[in-house]
Amino acid sequence: MDYYIGVDIGGTNTEIGILDTNGVILNKKTIKTDPTQGAEKTFERVWEASKEISKEICIDENKIKSIGIGLPGPVVDNSILKIAANLSWGDNFPAKELMEKISGKSVKIENDARAIALGEYLFGAAQKYKNSMIISIGTGLSVGIIIDGKILSGAGGAAGEFGHMVVEDNGYSCGCGLKGCLETYCSANGIVREAKRRLEGNIENGLYKKFSENLEKLEAKDIFEMAKSGDKFSQEIVDFFCRYMAKGIGTLLNIINPEAVIFTGGVSKAGDFLLEGIEKHLGKYTLGINLENLKFGFGQLNEEGGIKGAVAIVMLSDVEK
Amino acid sequence: MDYYIGVDIGGTNTEIGILDTNGVILNKKTIKTDPTQGAEKTFERVWEASKEISKEICIDENKIKSIGIGLPGPVVDNSILKIAANLSWGDNFPAKELMEKISGKSVKIENDARAIALGEYLFGAAQKYKNSMIISIGTGLSVGIIIDGKILSGAGGAAGEFGHMVVEDNGYSCGCGLKGCLETYCSANGIVREAKRRLEGNIENGLYKKFSENLEKLEAKDIFEMAKSGDKFSQEIVDFFCRYMAKGIGTLLNIINPEAVIFTGGVSKAGDFLLEGIEKHLGKYTLGINLENLKFGFGQLNEEGGIKGAVAIVMLSDVEK
Numbered sequence: 001m002d003y004y005i006g007v008d009i010g011g012t013n014t015e016i017g018i019l020d021t022n023g024v025i026l027n028k029k030t031i032k033t034d035p036t037q038g039a040e041k042t043f044e045r046v047w048e049a050s051k052e053i054s055k056e057i058c059i060d061e062n063k064i065k066s067i068g069i070g071l072p073g074p075v076v077d078n079s080i081l082k083i084a085a086n087l088s089w090g091d092n093f094p095a096k097e098l099m100e101k102i103s104g105k106s107v108k109i110e111n112d113a114r115a116i117a118l119g120e121y122l123f124g125a126a127q128k129y130k131n132s133m134i135i136s137i138g139t140g141l142s143v144g145i146i147i148d149g150k151i152l153s154g155a156g157g158a159a160g161e162f163g164h165m166v167v168e169d170n171g172y173s174c175g176c177g178l179k180g181c182l183e184t185y186c187s188a189n190g191i192v193r194e195a196k197r198r199l200e201g202n203i204e205n206g207l208y209k210k211f212s213e214n215l216e217k218l219e220a221k222d223i224f225e226m227a228k229s230g231d232k233f234s235q236e237i238v239d240f241f242c243r244y245m246a247k248g249i250g251t252l253l254n255i256i257n258p259e260a261v262i263f264t265g266g267v268s269k270a271g272d273f274l275l276e277g278i279e280k281h282l283g284k285y286t287l288g289i290n291l292e293n294l295k296f297g298f299g300q301l302n303e304e305g306g307i308k309g310a311v312a313i314v315m316l317s318d319v320e321k
Numbered sequence: 322m323d324y325y326i327g328v329d330i331g332g333t334n335t336e337i338g339i340l341d342t343n344g345v346i347l348n349k350k351t352i353k354t355d356p357t358q359g360a361e362k363t364f365e366r367v368w369e370a371s372k373e374i375s376k377e378i379c380i381d382e383n384k385i386k387s388i389g390i391g392l393p394g395p396v397v398d399n400s401i402l403k404i405a406a407n408l409s410w411g412d413n414f415p416a417k418e419l420m421e422k423i424s425g426k427s428v429k430i431e432n433d434a435r436a437i438a439l440g441e442y443l444f445g446a447a448q449k450y451k452n453s454m455i456i457s458i459g460t461g462l463s464v465g466i467i468i469d470g471k472i473l474s475g476a477g478g479a480a481g482e483f484g485h486m487v488v489e490d491n492g493y494s495c496g497c498g499l500k501g502c503l504e505t506y507c508s509a510n511g512i513v514r515e516a517k518r519r520l521e522g523n524i525e526n527g528l529y530k531k532f533s534e535n536l537e538k539l540e541a542k543d544i545f546e547m548a549k550s551g552d553k554f555s556q557e558i559v560d561f562f563c564r565y566m567a568k569g570i571g572t573l574l575n576i577i578n579p580e581a582v583i584f585t586g587g588v589s590k591a592g593d594f595l596l597e598g599i600e601k602h603l604g605k606y607t608l609g610i611n612l613e614n615l616k617f618g619f620g621q622l623n624e625e626g627g628i629k630g631a632v633a634i635v636m637l638s639d640v641e642k
Contacts, residue, residue: 074610083610131476145576147473154578155452158610161575166568166606176608247487251572254482255464257475285487287497289395289404289479 008306070115117144119309205233242277250285264299329627391436438465440630526554563598571606585620
């Protein structure tokens with residue numbers, strides 16, 4: 001039997017797992033990314049950890065067929081990380097080449113949000129659909145678009161920048177330099193900021209009563225929970241979030257016309273409550289024909305999404321051959 | 322040598338052409354669509370006209386390899402016209418099947434805007450690019466998106482509904498039932514309506530001086546021409562148009578990340594003046610990485626776009642085989 005290594009490299013931590021051909025994680029490990037020591041050091045430690053987790057379950061490293069790596073940033077041709085903003089490894093960083101040199105294995109890389117989408121497509125909630133959009137709502141906001149069973153990467157590796165769809169002219173300033181990006185409204189950070197803005201002028205509400213002592217620790221899930229429990233103030237914030245989300249999704253639906261939309265990432269844990277809030281507004285932003293037969297769902301891989309998504313990058317391209 | 326028939330069916334007229342394998346139109350003819358007589362009658366007349374234009378240039382009908390048809394509305398699997406709003410042929414109309422029965426030839430159909438995009442990809446301005454967006458600005462607004470050399474049709478045949486991207490909450494009412502659709506701002510009709518709205522409160526301008534006698538005949542090109550000639554009032558209308566266009570295009574670029582954007586349709590005749598107007602605003606709506614290396618261009622097929630696009634539908638799928 002062949003085995004695959006999946007690596008999810010984040011700015012702080014890197015998760016590494018070994019999977020069988022059924023996509024089951026047999027063993028895994030988290031290491032510090034420590035990107036400032038340089039990419040070579042990080043990749044060497046990733047490969048060492050990969051060998052360790054294999055050895056621990058008595059799998060010979062010769063049985064490792066290939067390595068998939070998810071990375072934060074635009075990725076071109078499953079090879080080059082164009083911008084490594086959180087990793088300071090310079091532009092046009094040849095991640096595939098470096099890891100192949102270090103490991104002697106075949107390697108493919110992909111943008112991390114697209115890797116998660118591929119994971120849901122191969123192993124999770126998007127399996128049934130050849131055409132889907134996997135929307136990750138976490139700290140930021142992004143989309144992995146699957147068209148005829150392939151991920152949309154874009155000519156320069158920068159497709160799916162859903163979070164930077166401008167939904168308000170002269171809206172809130174975004175970290176990217178633009179103003180009014182969807183992510184400034186529709187992300188874990190966005191909804192917490194919105195709540196804090198509103199709390200400045202309104203303390204007669206359940207959210208304030210519960211969190212005023214601890215406002216710096218307020219999280220997106222707290223706001224959704226308060227809304228669910230009936231706090232009108234929190235419900236208005238959630239509705240504000242859902243209306244923008246519907247605007248963004250409606251725009252995507254009119255352009256892409258997929259079979260299914262799958263929500264993943266931390267904020268998607270709000271589940272049907274979130275979905276109902278979005279659906280309430282969706283008809284204002286989408287042609288009827290693009291809502292016809294459309295399915296909604298939630299990601300199934302959760303915290304395994306990074307590793308499984310990384311393995312999906314290499315397993316899917318094996319299938320294509 | 323093989324020959325192809327290209328058919329562009331509109332609500333009023335239908336254009337039919339015979340092309341050689343180089344994509345040269347050897348002969349063509351325009352007939353009335355007369356859709357109310359029923360699809361069968363229309364398709365029979367299309368086939369009769371196809372045989373006529375072949376005979377006129379001494380091409381035996383046995384040499385006709387296949388027929389491509391562009392139709393207004395969402396098309397699924399190059400076979401079914403899902404909604405034939407302007408043609409009253411009912412939903413899920415099996416256009417491919419009917420034309421194959423009548424002609425005995427192999428037939429493929431496609432949405433007309435996507436056919437034009439395929440035409441530019443095979444014969445025109447998009448030839449150099451495997452990933453492009455062909456934006457048609459005419460009476461309405463639509464986009465044909467080419468990804469890795471294939472047109473994005475969408476799971477239900479309704480991809481590329483660029484004109485119905487909602488850019489203003491509670492904006493102008495659109496014929497589709499939504500409000501604030503991009504098409505209500507950025508189309509030939511949209512810019513003329515905007516000019517007339519502004520002329521109600523302002524007659525001290527060049528546009529009024531030139532067209533006040535004949536306001537019902539005002540066309541998009543008149544407004545662009547007056548703007549080019551220095552009329553500030555018209556320049557402001559064009560800038561209003563270009564800002565919305567930039568918002569729409571910027572959104573597409575962030576999601577699709579193509580190599581090139583090609584403008585076609587009547588309003589695109591405004592040329593570099595239009596492009597400069599759009600580029601002025603594009604940086605507010607697009608991530609820098611999605612503007613990097615991006616090329617702009619104008620369609621090359623013009624009034625031949627419908628027929629050549631229809632033939633591109635069948636020629637491109639021949640190549641794929």
